[in-house]
Each structure stands twice: as structure tokens, then as C-alpha cells.
Amino acid sequence: MKHEGLPNGRTEPAVANRSDLVNPDAALPAERQRLGGLSGKLLLLTIVFVMLAEVLIYVPSVANFRNTWLKDRLTTAGVAAAVLSETNTIAPRLQEELLRTTGATAISLDMGSRRTLIAMREMPLEVEFVVDLADMTPWSSILQSFRTLIYRGDGLMRAVDAGQMGLVKHVDVVFPIRLLQQDMRAFSWRILGLSLVISVITAALVYISLRALFVRPLQRLTRSMDHFAEAPEDASRVITLTGRQDELGDAEVRMAAMQEALSRHLHQKQRLADLGLAVSKINHDLRNLLASAQLFLERLEHVPDPTVTRLAPKILATLDRAVTYTQAVMSYGKAQEEAPQRRLLHLHRVGEDVADVLGLPDAQGIDFENRVPEELEVDADPEQVFRILLNLCRNSLQALESERDGSLVRRITLEAERKGNCVHVSVTDTGPGIPAQVRKALFKAFHSGSKQGGIGLGLAIASELLHAHGGRIYLDESVQGTCFRLEIPDRGRSMLPRS
Template sequence: MFFKTLSGRFLLLTTLFVMLAEVLIFVPSVARFREDYILSRLERAQIASLALLATDGMIDAQLEKELLENAEVYNVVLRRDEVRQLVLSSPIPAPIMATYDLRDVPAWQLIRDAIGTLLHPEARVIRVIGDPVKQAGLLIEATMDTGPLRVAMLDYGLRILGMSAIISAVTAVLLFLAVRRLFVLPIRRVMQGMSLYAEAPEDARRIIEPGATILELREAEEALKSMQQQLTGSLRQKERLAQLGSAVAKVSHDLRNILTTAQLFADRMEDSDDPMVKRATPKLVNSISRAVGLCEATLAFGKAEEPPPTLTRFMLSALVDDVIEGEKAAAGDCGVDFITDVAPTLAMRADFEQLHRVLTNLIRNARQAIEATRRPGTIEIAGGESEDGWWIRVGDTGPGLPERAREHLFQPFQGGIRKGGTGLGLAIAAELVRGHGGQLELLKSGEDGSEFLIRLPRDIIPAPARAPEGAH
């Protein structure tokens, strides 16, 4: 798993490349060592031959043997004054297998000969030729065994490889730490910044702040910051537009109800005998129709938070009568009867306009549900007071809520029960009641009708937000 990361792969590649470089250095080094080894043996052989020449060849066999063993050669030939002279000699244990001339030899040939020596594990007798030291002749040649030469080359090679391994490891670690510090950590910081921003792109505090010292990485961070700023700005703008659309949808829903009532009254104005009224009525009706159409078009927007209620004291019966009067005008002669059970002296403290909207939505939903059955029905509104606050009950004899509406109760755009309905009525009503610290709940719903209950406390204590459940 480690070698799948950028750091691990860089460490592996660094080690391989350093080892490759060490190999490229190792082979010439071994070739140079072999050359120096052979030249040192030729130098010893030259010294031994000069000692013999200094005594005019008067040297016993034992001393000659010691000189050859010291030089690690079998015999020495020294050419002086164009005369080739065998100076020192001893029995050669095997035939001479190869001759190597070290005078002006190219580097590639030294490398080839060194590799050949390493690849032949058995000892061989070779002849080597070189220039005498201090120009003590034209050339010097000697025969020698490759066994000690190969052992010395292997020892030298192992020491070089060991040192190369240490250098490679140290170099790889240093490069790994440097790259991790300069590249990997800044890249990881950018990745963490992207992940953190993705969790909440609308939060401007999560936009990355460029901090890389490397020019390319800093340019990448600045480009990412610019992109995040644009995205956050776009999300905020869309959120504001969504909130505005939600608010417009709610206002349009209730305004459509108001305009529908006004349209009914305007229709009745056509029967007026006043010529001026007759002339103005068609224009008024057309204007209201256009306003109703505009409200219908804006109902595609979502839900927005309502303002806090403005509390005043008023008679509940007056509010209920006002709502019923408008619904009676809208119902006409469709067979819907309204029954109220509210004491004329019952006063309550709430936001008159918001509670008017709540009752209008509940009663209008009930009326439309009864009208959809094409049978007569009844809507009953009752109200009362308890120690904790006030309650208002709205019941009807309609067909009841369908299963889908009960599953999505108080959820906007989900629980419409009639064709063209948006499901906003109960969502708006529930939110307005929650704004008072109260609760709107469905007491029952079946074939014999539905019944809703509004509970309002004496003091507004905002209820915790809960997920909407459906709409009527």
C-alpha cells in the first residue's frame, strides 16, 4: 500500500536510480582496480629483475624464488636496448590462456577484461605487458595467476557495493524527506482543503488560503481558491434566490385566495345599475384575473421562514366570522354549511393576520374537499380556552385525506389532494402556528371527514423544528 502512494513510489524510484548510478560507477572502478593491481605486480617484478641485474645474475635459486613470490609472478621478461631478456623465471603450472597489453589500452577494453576476469571463477595463467617504471627499459612482461587477482577484485567490489548501498539509502531517504516536505505535504494540504470545502461549500471559512512556497503549487492553490470563491458565491446567490422564491410562493398562495374572493365580488358588480361601475367592472375583473394567474405561476417556489408573529388581543369570534364570510362568498350555493362554536367574549392573544391565514387555509381546504365530492357538507369551527392557552378545532364532513397526503402531512409541494393544488396550505399553516410556539395536528381523517386542532400557548415559546409530514 505504501508503494502506491506518491511518497512510496518516489522513494522506490530514487533508490533504483541511485543504485543504477552506483553500478555505472562500480564497473569502471573495478576495471581501474584491476589495472592498478596488475601494474603494481609489474612494478614489483621490475624491482626484482633490477636486483638480479645489479648482481650480474649471481643469485641462487632460493633467492630468485623469493623474488618471484614477492612479485606474485611466475617469470619476468625485461626488454632493454631492443634486447628481450628473460630475467627471472620459475615453472609455470598451466598454459598461458591470454595476453593483456596495458600500454595505451582504451577504457572500454579495460572494462571488458575486468568483467571477463570476474566471470571466470577458475584460476588461469595470463601474460601481462606494460611500460617499465622510470623508463628502465622498453617494456616489461610477466606471467601471473588470475586467482589472487580475482579474489582482490571481489573484495574490492564488495566494499564498493556496500558503500554504494549505504550512499544509496542515505540519498534516497534525504530525497524522500525533501520531496515529502516540498511536494507531498503541500499537495496533501490542498487535498485536505478540497475535502474540507466539499463538506460545506457554502461556508466561506473553508476556502483554502494559498501558502505553498513552490510557484507551481501556489498557482494551483490560487486557482483553487478562485474557483471555491466563485462556487461559494454562486451557492449563496442560489440560496437567496431559493429563499426569495419560497417567500414569493407563500405570498402568492395566500394572495391568490384573497384575489379569488375579490374576483367573486367583482363579478357581482356587473349587476350594478351604475353606468360607471358597469364600465369599470370588466377592467377590474381582468386585472384581478391576471393577478390570480401571476400568483399561480409563482407557486413553483419553495418554503421560506415566516417573520415572528406580532401579538395583539382580539376576539376569536370576529376572526372566525371574517374568514367564514369570505369562504361563503367563494362557496356560493355549492351546499357547504358553516357552523361555529366560539364564545363571543373569547379573547386571545396572537398575530391576527397570521392566524387569519391559518384558518383560511384550513377552511378553504375543507371547502374544496367537500366541493370535490359534489355532495352537501358541513364545516365546523370551534374554539376555547384552557389553563395553558387557546385551542381552535376545524372539522369537515368531506372524504378525508388520501393516504399520500397523510404520509406527507405539512410538507410543501407533496400533499396536494386536488388537481392543480400545491400542498402549500397546510405547510404555511403549520409554520405560522409553530411561530406562535403552538402546534397544528390532525386529530382524525376518514370517510366521515377530517378534523384539525390548533393549540396556541399564552406565551410564545418557539417549538423545536421538525420535519414536515404532509399537506391537505
């Protein structure tokens, strides 16, 4: 699609064809690249979450390591002790070797009928922990594992397990707690080192992936916002769509649409500002010219000519209105329309004045019918009612003048009637009517209808003036041609807005 009204007659290309002035690889300001930014937070959170997962894995792992360590020691001690006990006598050298291999302080076997002490290095100290692997549960294993890790001292641990050979029912081994504690701590350090390596690798992969998928596109959107904000009226700064088929792609589409709408709106505002400045300049000089024309006309009033005598007052009244309008234009943007100065007036006479100003009685091929009853009175501001009917009748006149076919009926009809406390007025013409595409914005300023050369203010002015009276105006689409209906309530009354 294209947008009209750009400077120098340029047209705005579609978003997909617009050159991208935003460099997506441009460096962000330093404050946006610090560790506290989205990228840094993403990296830190990834490392923390991976470490948390490793902790959850470590807890059962260290308990399993402890149980395996104990079972290995008990199995080794039990098998070796059962073999050696077959000889009924164990040499001191073999006992020492068995204790050194298992790290135990004392080893005994339960044969059911008798209990045999296989080897003992010295008289055991007080035993701090007793562990029966046959009755061990996962939860108790975890608790005792951490008790072992944080234990301080030189106490002993007694471990009992079922025998693996022959008549041996239980193997009972006593060994220093520090021996198991050292191996568990070494295992913990290995787990920690491996977890750090896994965390760093995982965090790096996640960071690179998410940065490419989310962070960089978000940075591009941010840069595009900054670039567009520098000159929002420049349509070439609208973000270029990448064609992504995800939520970020939707965000790009919506941002492009928003930027385009804002750019068009600013262009329209700038055009209105330029138009207002031009109108103010023209109006200033026009007011002086109208004042001069009034002076000349006042001199002509003394000329003894019947035609001059008849037309001069009407021309002078028209010039007075023109001067009043120019003063109102000079105050446009500073204040609203003045509040209606209501008086009782003959609407039929106002219609005749409108027809004289537009030259309808002398218009070739266009009939004007003033069907307003002469006795009908309306409670309204005379000048504002005159402006309303003048704008509507001028629109009808311009629409009918565009018709070149002499066989067509060209007629403007003004009708009115009082219903209770409200006067209903209609201005109807036999023209081509109003296209459907312009009806939605019919009463908005600068939305011209079908006639050429219009600037779209007549209906907007009529609607505003009627609203000030508490009335309304609407297009009657059931009538062939164009028919505007006005409702002017008496003072103290107001009409509900038409749905």
C-alpha cells in the same frame, strides 16, 4: 473583500483573515501513507537513480582498478627483477620471494638483445588472457575487466608493460587470473557498500527536502479540499493562504478563489431555493384570494353605477391575468415559459391597458404618451406582450417616482413602427438612467437595477419572452434617460442576436 448573504446576517471575512480550520499536521488516512504513495515513490526513485549513477561510476572505476593493479604488479616485478638480474645469478630463495611478493607464476625481462627468465614457480599452464598495457584503450579495458570478473576456472593471465629501469624494455609477468579476480570482486563489494550508504543518505536528504517543499503542501491542499467538500457552503472552510511565492502558492490562491466562488454560488442557490419555496407558499394563498376577489367583482358588475360599469371589466381582466400568473409561478422550475400563442393585435390598445393597470393616466406629475399608431398590428402573444410592456413601464414609473424635484420633466413614452416583417418598439423615460456597473448583468435574473426594492426579474422576464418570439431587447445608450428597444418579428422570422 466581503460576501453578503450569509446566514444570520454574517459577512464572510477575507481569505487572509479567515481562521484555518484545516489542521495541516493531521494524520492522513492509512491508504495515503503506504509505500505506494507519493512519498514512498519519491524515496524509491531517489535510491534507484543514485544507484544508477553509482553503476555508471563503477564501470570505469573497476577498469581503472584493474589497470592500476596490473601496473603495480608489473612495476614491482620489473624493478625487483632488474636489480636481481645485475648479479647474473639469482638464488632460488630470492626467486621464491619475488614470486610470492608479486603473486606471479613466472617473470621475464626483455632486454632488447636478449630475453631473460628471472623466476618461475612451475611450468605455466595455458595462458587464458594476454594484456599489453601499452595498447590498452578505455573501452577494451572495460570489456576485459568484466571478462575477468565473470571468468570461471584456474587459468593464467599474461601481462606485458614497458620496463621502468635501464635496459629493460618490457616486463612480462604471468600470474593466476583468480588473484586479480578476487581483488576486483573485493573492490566491487566495497563500491557497492559505499554506493548503498551514499544512496540512502542522498535519498533521505532529497526525501526530507522534497517532502517539506512539495509533498506536505500538496497533502495540505488535499486535506483542504476534503474539508471544504464536507460543507462547501461554509465560507470559513476556504483554504488559508500561506503566502508562498511559488507555483504551490499560485495553486493555493487559485483554489481559494475557486472555493470562494463556489461558496457564493451555493449561497445564491440556497437563497433562490428558499425564495422559490416562499413564493410557492405565498402564491398558493394568493391564488385563493384572487379567486375570491373575482367572485366579489362579478357581483359588483350588476350594480347600476356608471363608474362600476366602466371599471369592473378592466379590474376583472386584471384579476384574470393575476390568476394566470400565479399558476405560472407554481410551475416555475418545472418548465420553461409557454410557447407564444401568436395573434394579430393592436399594440396601441395593449399600451392603453398597461397604462390603466399602472394608473399612469392619474399619476401626479408623470406624463404618459402612447405614440403607437392605432392602426399598427403586431403578430405576437397578447398576454406575453402585455407582460413585457408592463414590466418595462413599471420600471420607468418607479424610476420617475424616486425623483422628488418638481422642476424635472417626468415622462414615459411608448413608440412603435413596422419595418418589413418586424415591429420595433421603444419604451423611453426621462429618469436618471441605468448605472454603468449594472448594465453588464441587466437581463439576468435577480440582478436588480438602481431602483430600491426591486428583485431584478422584470427585464429577465421581458428578455425571455421576446427570445421565445424570436426577437430581442436591448438598452439604447445613445438616448438620454432610459430607452429599451424591442424587436418583434412576425412568426417564421427571427432576429440575429445583437453583438
